[in-house]
Amino acid sequence: MAMLHIVNKSPFERNAFESCLNHASAGDSILMIEDAAVGAITKTAFAAKVEAALQDKSVYVLSGDLAARGLSEDRIISGVETVDYAGFVDLTVSNETTQSWL
Amino acid sequence: MALEVNGSTIEQDEEGYLVDLSSWTPDIATALAAEEDVELSEEHWDIINFLREYYEEYQIAPAVRVLTKAVGKRLGKDKGNSKYLYSLFPYGPGKQACKYAGLPKPTGCV
Amino acid sequence: MATKKFMFVNRKAPYGTVYAIESLEVVLISAAFDQDVSLAFIDDGVYQITKGQDTTGIGQKNFSKAYKALGDYDINKLYVEKESLEERGLTLDDLMELTWEDEDDDYAEKPSIHLVDRAAMSGIMADQEVVISF
Numbered sequence: 001m002a003m004l005h006i007v008n009k010s011p012f013e014r015n016a017f018e019s020c021l022n023h024a025s026a027g028d029s030i031l032m033i034e035d036a037a038v039g040a041i042t043k044t045a046f047a048a049k050v051e052a053a054l055q056d057k058s059v060y061v062l063s064g065d066l067a068a069r070g071l072s073e074d075r076i077i078s079g080v081e082t083v084d085y086a087g088f089v090d091l092t093v094s095n096e097t098t099q100s101w102l
Numbered sequence: 103m104a105l106e107v108n109g110s111t112i113e114q115d116e117e118g119y120l121v122d123l124s125s126w127t128p129d130i131a132t133a134l135a136a137e138e139d140v141e142l143s144e145e146h147w148d149i150i151n152f153l154r155e156y157y158e159e160y161q162i163a164p165a166v167r168v169l170t171k172a173v174g175k176r177l178g179k180d181k182g183n184s185k186y187l188y189s190l191f192p193y194g195p196g197k198q199a200c201k202y203a204g205l206p207k208p209t210g211c212v
Numbered sequence: 213m214a215t216k217k218f219m220f221v222n223r224k225a226p227y228g229t230v231y232a233i234e235s236l237e238v239v240l241i242s243a244a245f246d247q248d249v250s251l252a253f254i255d256d257g258v259y260q261i262t263k264g265q266d267t268t269g270i271g272q273k274n275f276s277k278a279y280k281a282l283g284d285y286d287i288n289k290l291y292v293e294k295e296s297l298e299e300r301g302l303t304l305d306d307l308m309e310l311t312w313e314d315e316d317d318d319y320a321e322k323p324s325i326h327l328v329d330r331a332a333m334s335g336i337m338a339d340q341e342v343v344i345s346f
Contacts, residue, residue: 010225010256012299035228038259043301064269068227070262070276070306084269160281161273165244168284209240 002027004095008034008102011046020101021049026056031083031091037065040076047077054079062088107133119201126154126204134202138193142202146190148177153203163208166196217248219337221345222257226276227267232260233275235346240278243285250289250340251282252333254296257346261290261325263308276308283312288324295330 005024011017017032017039024030030053032039039046040061053059054077063082066073073082083091092098103114107130113121118134120126131150135142142150152173156164164172166184174182181187187195196208220239226232242249253261260276267274282288290310297303310324328336337343 008228010228013224013256035225035256038225038256038300041301045299047301062269064267065227067266067268068270068272068274069225069259070265072264075301159277161275161277162240162281164281165240165285167244168281172284209237 001096002029002094004028004091004098005030006098006100007032007036007039008100010035011039011049012044016101017046018049020099021053024053024057029058029060029091029095031088032059032061033065033088034062035065037061038069038071040066040080041071042075042077050077050080060087060091105130105133105137117201117207119207120204123157123204123206130204131202138198143190146199146202148181149173149187149190149195149199150203152176153199153205157203157205163196163200163205165208166194169195169199215246215248216341217250217339218242218342218344219250219252219340221252221254221337221343222260223255224346225256225259226265227270227272231346232257236275236278238344239282239287240285243287249287250291250336251287252291252293252337254293254333256300258292258296258300258302258307261292261307261310262302263306279308279310282310283324286312288312288322289326290324291326291328291333291336293330293333294327297327
């Protein structure tokens with residue numbers, strides 16, 4: 001049962017993102033939206049945790065939220081995929097369950 | 103509140119400011135001014151156009167002090183003073199001119 | 213009214229919550245009271261002043277342009293914490309160029325952003341009379 005985990009809090013401000021990574025299972029998908037989008041960038045204090053998650057999980061970021069914060073797509077961690085709102089919907093459909101880490 | 107301009111209805115908030123800033127046209131400015139018995143002169147338009155450019159660049163309606171200083175820089179010292187601006191907009195250059203220009207009420211204005 | 217040293221501390225990324233825009237509104241209002249105002253950008257607050265923000269994809273107003281008007285409001289002490297940038301993979305180059313015109317120096321354009329380390333930031337905070345944190 002693959003699960004889509006949606007995170008919307010910055011990993012630098014709350015531990016919801018980290019807790020999500022600690023609880024997600026292999027084969028799950030993780031989607032960064034809103035303030036969590038800042039976690040998609042390379043060379044941050046949190047990047048290693050996202051890179052580790054990429055070993056056995058899929059990781060996505062909502063492109064509009066990256067752009068809003070002045071972060072260009074060429075800075076995202078290799079392996080993290082960008083999605084738009086339609087892609088967001090596709091992810092919710094292709095996973096059996098969804099969990100929002102508020 | 104609402105205003106009829108050229109056959110379309112323009113929505114206003116309770117103080118007369120436009121609800122949808124992007125709906126602004128020069129005709130709306132003329133109509134908003136007419137509501138307060140003001141006929142817009144060339145000098146009024148200089149300030150209104152200046153405010154629209156300022157909002158486009160900074161996304162805020164400037165405080166009166168900032169507006170005064172900026173007008174002085176752009177349109178000349180004789181216009182960059184509150185006496186001149188109040189002669190054009192007696193209800194306050196911030197409030198009244200921003201209203202005609204289709205901007206929100208300046209932050210900090212009560 | 214006596215002038216006091218006011219500092220507004222910004223700790224949140226923009227758009228995800230309303231803290232950043234609310235802080236900016238209060239800062240603009242504070243300028244009307246002729247106080248000695250400074251801004252601190254620490255933790256996720258540094259994202260508020262990144263350059264190239266484009267909010268078309270999220271349907272919110274891009275209020276980052278308003279920081280460029282702060283110089284007109286005589287608010288020209290924007291302290292950015294070095295460690296906060298580094299932890300987020302950012303440098304000064306990723307931030308908007310925010311300047312002010314010095315009337316006493318033939319309207320020379322001067323930078324408003326001051327990069328300081330955590331120890332210096334803590335010293336600047338300790339020096340304030342009123343600190344309001346967002």
